[in-house]
Amino acid sequence: xxxxxxxxxxxxxxxxxxxxxxxxxxxxxxxxxxxxxxxxxxxxxxxxxxxxxxxxxxxxxxxxxxxxxxxxxxxxxxxxxxxxxxxxxxxxxxxxxxxxxxxxxxxxxxxxxxxxxxxxxxxxxxxxxxxxxxxxxxxxxxxxxxxxxxxxxxxxxxxxxxxxxxxxxxxxxxxxxxxxxxxxxxxxxxxxxxxxxxxxxxxxxxxxxxxxxxxxxxxxxxxxxxxxxxxxxxxxxxxxxxxxxx
Ligand SMILES: N[C@@H](CCC(=O)N[C@@H](CS)C(=O)NCC(=O)O)C(=O)O
Numbered sequence: 001x002x003x004x005x006x007x008x009x010x011x012x013x014x015x016x017x018x019x020x021x022x023x024x025x026x027x028x029x030x031x032x033x034x035x036x037x038x039x040x041x042x043x044x045x046x047x048x049x050x051x052x053x054x055x056x057x058x059x060x061x062x063x064x065x066x067x068x069x070x071x072x073x074x075x076x077x078x079x080x081x082x083x084x085x086x087x088x089x090x091x092x093x094x095x096x097x098x099x100x101x102x103x104x105x106x107x108x109x110x111x112x113x114x115x116x117x118x119x120x121x122x123x124x125x126x127x128x129x130x131x132x133x134x135x136x137x138x139x140x141x142x143x144x145x146x147x148x149x150x151x152x153x154x155x156x157x158x159x160x161x162x163x164x165x166x167x168x169x170x171x172x173x174x175x176x177x178x179x180x181x182x183x184x185x186x187x188x189x190x191x192x193x194x195x196x197x198x199x200x201x202x203x204x205x206x207x208x209x210x211x212x213x214x215x216x217x218x219x220x221x222x223x224x225x226x227x228x229x230x231x232x233x234x235x236x237x238x239x240x241x242x243x244x245x246x
Contacts, residue, residue, distance in 0.1 A: 002032060003053040005039035011112075011122050012203035014226075014233040018105065019066040020050040021194035025229050026070055029185060030079045067097075070187060081187030089181050093188040096173065096180070099166050100195045106151035107163035108198055111206040113142045114152075118204045160207045163199075170196070171215050178224065185225070193225040202237060 004027065006020030015021045027034045034052075044051035046064035054061050054072065063072050073079055082090050112118050119139070127135045146152035151159055170180075170192055179185045180192060199212040200222055213219060219237070226235040 001056070002027065002034040004034050004036045005044065005051050005053070006036060006049050008036075008038040009233075011198075012201040012236070013197055014230040014235075017049055018108075018191075018194035018198045019048075019101070021197065022190045023050045023052070023066045023069050025190035025193060025225075026073060026081060026187060028229050029081065029187075029190065030073055030077060032073065032077060066101075066191075081190075083186075084184070085181055085186060092173065093181070093186060096170065097188045097191045099169065100191050102149075103151075104163055104166040104195055104199075106146055106149045107159050107166075107208055108195065109142070110146050110151060110156075110159050111208045112204060113139070114146065115204075115206060118206060122204060156207070160211060163208045164211045167196075167199075167212055167215050167218060171218055174217055174221060176217065185228075189225065193222060193229075196222045197226065197235075200237065 004020070004024060006024070007016035010016040013021070015024060024034075024036070039049060039051070041048045044064045045062050048064060050066055050069060051062050051064040052069050052072070054063060054076075063069050070081065074081065082093060085093065113123050124135065127138060143152060151162070154162070174180055177183075179189050196212065196218055199209055200219065201209075223235065223237070226233065
């Protein structure tokens with residue numbers, strides 16, 4: 001039995017962490033049974049979620065990082081998430097995955113963590129009950145990480161502009177297809193779905209979300225994959241779609 005450790009439902013999403021969502025969707029794509037538990041990222045082998053425990057009765061080997069978990073699933077369970085893709089499509093899939101996880105995700109992190117209103121209603125609750133100094137320390141660390149990743153060196157408008165370029169790139173690759181590379185989902189669909197759902201959740205306000213809402217094909221793509229992989233979850237984009245009263 002595989003045990004998947006993540007954050008759990010929240011922020012208007014079936015899973016708070018986009019990386020955990022990616023792994024969960026890939027487990028569902030592979031048709032593998034798994035159990036899900038909430039964990040403190042520090043308990044994972046890389047100090048982050050997701051991580052999985054793949055031993056019997058949850059006492060076995062722990063693997064951290066969504067990309068290495070994917071590799072484990074593919075090697076151990078005879079799955080190729082990119083089956084049927086040409087070498088060029090596989091290369092594009094990898095490039096899109098890196099763009100979304102290592103670039104777009106920083107724009108999302110900036111909107112969620114460094115906008116004071118979004119932070120207060122969302123991530124701040126990870127630290128409920130903690131002294132203010134602890135919260136300030138975490139925020140300083142996040143700000144440092146966003147800056148070290150490069151994104152935090154830009155103005156708010158520049159960060160949104162970079163995020164929008166990634167959205168436009170994904171929309172161009174998707175075209176009018178059901179999934180990124182055709183009629184069946186491949187590995188990178190899990191990543192793209194996870195990051196786009198994170199950007200679109202009506203739980204947070206922000207320019208990046210507003211710009212994401214403007215990509216109708218991406219909104220429909222997230223709706224589709226949400227219904228397919230989280231049919232039990234009430235994905236409520238109504239506040240986003242409802243016309244704003246004059
Ligand atoms: N490269 C990692 C990224 C995972 C990641 O950034 N996880 C975040 C939650 S969204 C985390 O655990 N952050 C806690 C930390 O870095 O201390 C993956 O693909 O799994």
